[in-house]
Amino acid sequence: MDMSKNVQSVGISIFFITLRLFGRQGAYFLLCFVAIFYILTPRLLKKRTFPYLKRRFPHAGPLKRLCYSFRLYYSFGVCVIDTVWQSRFGSREHAFCIFPDRSQLIELIRQGKGLILLTAHVGGWQFAMSNLGVLPVTVNALMHQDEEDILRRYVLSSEELPFRIIRNDVYLGGMIESITALASGEVVTIMGDRHISGRYVSAPFLGGSIRLPVTPFALSAASGAPIAVLFINRQDRRQFCIKIWDVLMPFEFKGMDRQEFFNAQAIRYVRALEAYVHNFPFQWFNFFDCWVEGEVSCRR
Amino acid sequence: MQEIKQKLKEIIINDLKLPGVKLEDIKDDSILFGGELGLDSLDAVELVVLVKKYFGVQIKDMDEGKEALRTINSLADFIHARMKGETGEQIDA
Numbered sequence: 001m002d003m004s005k006n007v008q009s010v011g012i013s014i015f016f017i018t019l020r021l022f023g024r025q026g027a028y029f030l031l032c033f034v035a036i037f038y039i040l041t042p043r044l045l046k047k048r049t050f051p052y053l054k055r056r057f058p059h060a061g062p063l064k065r066l067c068y069s070f071r072l073y074y075s076f077g078v079c080v081i082d083t084v085w086q087s088r089f090g091s092r093e094h095a096f097c098i099f100p101d102r103s104q105l106i107e108l109i110r111q112g113k114g115l116i117l118l119t120a121h122v123g124g125w126q127f128a129m130s131n132l133g134v135l136p137v138t139v140n141a142l143m144h145q146d147e148e149d150i151l152r153r154y155v156l157s158s159e160e161l162p163f164r165i166i167r168n169d170v171y172l173g174g175m176i177e178s179i180t181a182l183a184s185g186e187v188v189t190i191m192g193d194r195h196i197s198g199r200y201v202s203a204p205f206l207g208g209s210i211r212l213p214v215t216p217f218a219l220s221a222a223s224g225a226p227i228a229v230l231f232i233n234r235q236d237r238r239q240f241c242i243k244i245w246d247v248l249m250p251f252e253f254k255g256m257d258r259q260e261f262f263n264a265q266a267i268r269y270v271r272a273l274e275a276y277v278h279n280f281p282f283q284w285f286n287f288f289d290c291w292v293e294g295e296v297s298c299r300r
Numbered sequence: 301m302q303e304i305k306q307k308l309k310e311i312i313i314n315d316l317k318l319p320g321v322k323l324e325d326i327k328d329d330s331i332l333f334g335g336e337l338g339l340d341s342l343d344a345v346e347l348v349v350l351v352k353k354y355f356g357v358q359i360k361d362m363d364e365g366k367e368a369l370r371t372i373n374s375l376a377d378f379i380h381a382r383m384k385g386e387t388g389e390q391i392d393a
Contacts, residue, residue: 170362171362171366172333172341172344172362172365172366172369173341174362175341175342175344175345175348176344176345176348176359176360176361176362176365176369177361177362178345179345179348179349180348180358180359180360180361183352183358198340198341198342199340199342214342215342218342218345218346219345222345222346222348222349223349
C-alpha cells in the first residue's frame with residue numbers, strides 16, 4: 001500500500017511539473033498515456049469502470065466499453081487538471097466557474113432553516129467545493145480525511161479553505177456539529193453517493209440498487225433544512241458549471257414516517273443523479289461497483 | 301434531577317422508537333451510543349433536537365456533546381446545569 005501511495009505521489013508531482021512547464025495542453029497529452037495504461041488492465045476495468053458502463057450503456061459491446069473506459073479515465077484526469085490549473089496557476093479574472101443558481105441558493109438560505117447541499121463525486125467536485133465561499137453564510141463540509149487530503153493536495157494547498165470541515169470519521173460522525181450548524185442557519189455540504197459505513201438507504205439507480213448514506217436525509221428530517229442537490233459539470237476547457245438539479249423541501253414529505261421520508265428523498269436524489277449521467281455520462285467518477293442486490297429499506 | 305432522567309428515558313423509548321425496551325431497562329449509567337441500547341449517530345441528531353425541544357437546552361458541538369451524551373447521568377447533569385445557569389435559579393428536579 002505504501003508503494004502504491006508513493007507511486008501516486010510521484011505521478012501527481014509529474015503532473016504538477018508538466019502543468020507548470022507546458023500548461024494544460026501538455027498535461028492533457030501526458031494524460032492520454034496514463035489513461036491508456038489504465039485500460040490495459042482488464043481486471044481493474046471490470047472492477048472500476050465496467051459496472052457503471054454496463055448500466056449506462058447496456059448495448060455497448062466489449063470494444064466500445066473499452067473506449068468508454070478510456071473516455072472516463074481521460075475525462076476524470078481532465079477535470080482534475082483543469083481544477084488544479086485554475087486553482088494553482090490560473091487567473092481568477094476569468095469566469096472559469098459559472099454558478100447560475102447561486103441566487104436560488106441564497107433564497108433558500110434566507111429561509112433561516114439552514115441548507116444541506118447534497119453533492120456527488122461527479123464533474124470537478126473538488127472545484128465546486130473551492131467555490132462555496134461565495135455563499136453568504138458559513139459553509140461546513142461533512143467529509144472524511146481522504147476527501148480533505150484530496151482537496152488540499154489538488155486545489156487549496158496552504159490557502160485557507162473557504163469552508164469549515166466537519167469530520168465524519170470520528171465519534172458520532174460529526175452529526176452534532178452538523179445539526180448545530182443547520183440550527184444556526186448555516187450550510188452543510190455532504191457527498192451523497194458513497195455509503196462507507198453506518199445506516200443507509202437503498203434506491204434504484206441505472207437499473208440496479210445502490211446504497212446511499214442516510215445522513216443528509218436524517219439531518220433534513222431533524223432540522224427542517226431543505227436539501228439542494230448540487231452537481232458540477234465541465235462544459236469545455238474554459239468552464240465548469242455548478243447547478244442545482246433538485247430542491248427537496250421537507251414539507252413535500254410531510255406525513256411520512258421516518259423511513260418513508262428517507263426513501264422518498266433518496267429516490268429524488270438518484271433521479272437527479274440519473275439525469276446528470278444521462279447528460280454527462282463521462283463525468284461519473286465513482287470507480288467502483290456501487291450496486292448491490294435488491295435492498296429497499298433503511299437498515300438500522 | 302430524577303425527573304430529567306425519567307423524561308430522557310421516555311424520550312429515548314418513545315421518540316427514538318426502541319420497541320420492546322422498558323424504562324427500567326435503561327440504567328442511569330448505560331452507555332447511550334455504541335452500547336447495548338443500539339443507538340447510533342443518527343439517533344444522536346434526533347436526541348440533540350429533542351433535548352432542545354423538551355428542555356430548551358442546546359448541545360452546540362462535540363466538545364460539549366462528547367461528555368454530555370455519554371450516559372443518562374451525564375446528559376441529565378448537563379441539562380440540569382444548563383437550565384440552572386440560564387434561569388439563575390435552583391431547579392428542583
